[in-house]
Structure formats: structure tokens, C-alpha cells
Amino acid sequence: MKQRKLGQDGPIVSAVGYGAMSFTDFYGPADDANAPRVLDACLEMGITHLDTSNAYGMGRSETVIGDWLRARGGASPFTIATKVGITRDPEHRFNNAPEHLAEQLDASLKRLGVEAIDLYYVHRRDTRHEIEAVTETMAGFVKAGKIKAIGYSEIAPSSLRRAHAVHPIAAVQSEYSLSTRAPELGLKQACAEIGASLVAFSPVGRALLTDRPHSLERAQKLPFLTNNPRFMEPNISSNLAYNAKFCALAADMGVAAATLAIAWVLHQGDEVIAIPGTRHITHLEEVAKGGALDLSAEDIVRIEAVLPLGWAHGDRYSAAQWVGPERYC
Template identity: 50%
Template sequence: MQKRRLGQGGPMVGAVALGTMNFVGTYGETTPDDALRCMEACLEMGVDHLDTSNVYGMGRAEELLSRFLKIRRDRVVLASKCGITRNPEHPFDNSPDHMRQALEGSLRRLGVEHIDLYYLHRHEPGRPIEEVMQTLLRFRDEGKIGAIGLSEIAPGTLERALSAGPVAAVQSEYSLWTRQPELGILQGCARAGAALVAFSPVGRGVFGDTPPDPNAFGDRDLRQGMPRFAPENWPRNLARLTKFADYARDHGHSPAALAIAWVLSRGDHVIALPGSRSIAHMRQNADGAAISLTHAQLAEIETILPVGWAHGARYGEAMSRGPQTYC
């Protein structure tokens, strides 16, 4: 596994990380033992950066991860997040008291005294990011967190945050399926020496060996409310995805590996963050870190999946409330 730096002066980590949201039923049921086996296999592949949040399964993902950290803490770069409340009337809270409570809860559930990278999961509208950075800097000075990360923010927010202190990583959805970070966050991170941690680099599973069937989504499947999977959009999207999958296999790669390789080709500061509970799927994801794409191949991929090709918005109305828009 190739290594990439997690922010200026940060640790070197695998170019492919592992997100744990899938371990708590976001895309279907799984078992704790399956999740633990997946994490162990990932570590052997060189996937040593594990990402979670206090709201994944309302803390259950962190509790599950604690079982793995008991025996593997020294080999893992650990990231978690705060700032989402799951309260429909007040979904985001970046107040010092709430963030303190969230951090202490995460430390307790994870069974650790220190989180290597701690993200603001969503920025609360109306609260200055400089104020939020001061809270995070206090946590860092206390030794409870290492580096500071921000998630789903606009380039202007990153610029203001950097005026208050260092930002090691920005987490944004980024893939051949969703390319908004190219409108400023990708470049802003490069200028700041921050890592762009690209979540959903295989597009909510659309770059898997078998594209998902929206008719088979369970009630708890996060994709239920995503317009790109709606009947009026999915057939058009599937036609393009099929062409990409054929192209990947013609070149000896799985669609997932090629999709990961494309994400990593966008800059040396980009880290791919797929979430999977399947060892087989994570092997394909990790394979993407070994693929070097030529200029000709990148141009061919662009012809198959040109920027803006996907039909439908990435999020429905409810999920669109948190990510900052900037275009």
C-alpha cells in the first residue's frame, strides 16, 4: 500500500482508509464479528487509517471499534467526528459545551485517551468557524486530540479556519460520481498542506462489481433518499456506469479499483475513504492504490464519465441541510 501524509507534519497513512459507517447497518445488516474481521484484514492490506463518528449508529460504531483498538491501537491512525446532534429541530451544534460532551463520549466509547484526527462533522450555520476552531485547538492543547479536521465545508470556510489554526484534513464526498471538490476544496487543501479525505470514492456502491438495485434497498438504507437512485434517474446513470465497468475490466481492473485509482490521481494530498464491511470489497479498493493511470487513460475515463454526468442531486432535501454549498 502506498503511503500519503495526513496533513502537514502528520503521520504517513495508507492511501486508502476505512470508514466504519457501514458497520452499523447503514447499507444493510452486518455482524460485529464480520466488522472485526474486515478491520483485521484491512490492517494487513496496509489500510491503517480508520474513520468513525459519534453519530454512526448513535455511538455503536465507536463501541465496536473499541474492541479492535484494544489489541491494535498502536497500528491505527484513528479519526472521529462531532457536531451532528440527530435532533431534527437543532441538527447541528458546534457550541463548546456540546463539542466537549461529544468528545468525552467518543473517548469513552472508543476506550482511548487520545484521538489522532478529530473532525467537525458539520459546521453549524451562523456560528463563526473561528470560534469553533478555538474549541478544537483547546482539545488539542489538552492532549485529547492530535490534529483538526473539517467535513463538508466550503473553500471560504477552510480559508477562515486556517486563519485561526492548522487544519490537517478536510473530508468531502469525492469520486467520479461527485466532483464538487474540484471547485475549490481540492485546490484549497493542496495550498494549505491539508489532506483531502475523499469519502464515498466508489459512489455509494455504484462502482461495485454489480451496481446496486434501488428496488432492493432496505428501509434503513441511506440511499433511499438520494435522487440519483430514483426511478427517473437511475436507468440513465446505470447506462454510464455499465460502460465504465466494461472499460475497467477491459484493462484488467475491477470497477472499484479503477474508481479509487482515479480519486488518488487527483493529487498526492488525496486519501480515499471507502466504507465497507466486506473483505473482498476492501481488497478491490486497496488494489486501486497500486494502479497508475496514464494521461490517455484519464482522458478515456473522462469521455465515459465526464464531469457532471450523473443525473440527479447527490442528496435529497433532508440530507442537503448540512454540507456547505459553494457553487
């Protein structure tokens, strides 16, 4: 497993982390009893970075991780990131007010059962609060010893630079994969410029870059994908046709499609860390192998020949799902 520095001053983590949204019902019913097996397997495979949020199952993901840590009875073997800022308030879906951030931080610390959170993200920006003021609040948590580093999720390069001028930003989380390459239009460069990690979520394209992509029938049973443009007709049929070509290439190269997709993401720069999520050990093994696979220039040419820039049909989000992330291109 390749190792990467998380932010300007460490710590060193596995290049492939684990996205713990999978411990909730986001992509269908989750089984809490399976979570410990997945966390055990992560350690066995050399995965040392966990990514969660207080919004994942409204604390459920953090609780599952905390219960596993308490059962071990020792220091956490993982570098843990969690997030804050998404609420259930229909009038204000995002809240970056200082009192809200502080209250939710204490709740996350309690659920996780740790003294300090390694990386604390603002999950979504609340435009009622300037990013400089929000960063000052987060910097106060660092000074208080409650968090070790600050991150932002789904922000624009301009916002990243504004925040970093107030306090070092260790990481920015954004969707990044062979099917979603928008971070290449400024965000990846801004992260490299200031020394922040670009933490790529959905690095296998919500299964479009795997050997077991979702069918239209399956996608319609998953709440997030039901109205997602890439998983609706006519887009899904076109995307599955591209998937078939990518899977054939991966097989010709002797690896699983998910392995190849992860290796491609990590090849894009030393600042990139991938956080795929899954409930299945077999799939976890596939993505973990991507963290050890080196690709040649010829390999990259072959991959981008079957999945050329802009190949994906449909937007990555529906209009409703686009509320919150900052568009910058």
C-alpha cells in the first residue's frame, strides 16, 4: 500500500482510505454487525485512514466506529476524519455558525470516543458565514486540542485559498474519478500549491468503474441514485457501455476494474488520497490493491482511450443534489 502525507504536516496515511458512509443506509440497508468485519479487514489490508461525518446516518457511522474502537480498548489504529455542517433543518440545510460547529464537534468526539479528531472538515459551506470566519472558528478547535487539522468538502479553489490565508487547510474533499474530473480544472492545482491533500470520494464512480456496476433496476432502489442523472435513462445505458470497455481493459491488464480505477486516481498526484466505500470484503480487497498498483505512461494512455475526458453521460448530481457544493467551472 502506498503511503501519503495527509496535509502539510502529516500524519502519514495509506493512499487508499475507507469512506464510512457505507456504514449507513445511503446506498441501501446497512448491517451494523458487518461494520467490525470491514474495519478489521481495513487494518489487515493496510488501510489506515477512516473518513466519516456526523451526517452519515445522523451519527450512526461515527457511533459504529466508536463502538469498534471501544471494543479494542486501546488507541485508535486509524487516522480519523469526520465532518460537520449538514443539518436536517429544512430552512437552513447547512450551518457553519460557531455554536453549531462547537456543539456538533463535542457530539462527534463523544460518539467516536476519542480525545481529538485528526481531521475535521466543514462538510458544506453555509453562505451566511464568510469562510474566513468559519476557518477562525475551526482554528480555535485546533488551539483547544479538540482537532488536529482542518479540512473543507466540495469547495472552490478560490474559497480554499481564502481559508488557507487564515489557517493551514490540510485537506479538501471532492468527488474525483475517471468519471468526474472537474478537480483538474483548478482544485487539484490549488491543493498542490498550498500543500493540502485532495481527498477523492466516489473514486470508482458510484460503481460505474467496477466489474459490478448498478443496473437501472438496482439504481432505482437506492435513494441517492434514484434521481441521479448518470443512473437514469438514457444516460445509464451509455455509461454501462463505457463500463464494459473499461472492464475489458482491466481484465486484459490482469486486475479488477475497481483496482485500475483507484490506481488511476492515485496516479494523478502525490497530493491525492482515495476514500472508496463498500460493505463487501471482496470489493474492499479490489480497491485496496489499487493502492499498490503502479501505472506506466502507456497504461494511462490505454485507460484514457477507453474512458476519454468527458465520457460520462449526465451530470454527477441532480439539481437538488447540487445544492451545497461550490461550482467553479
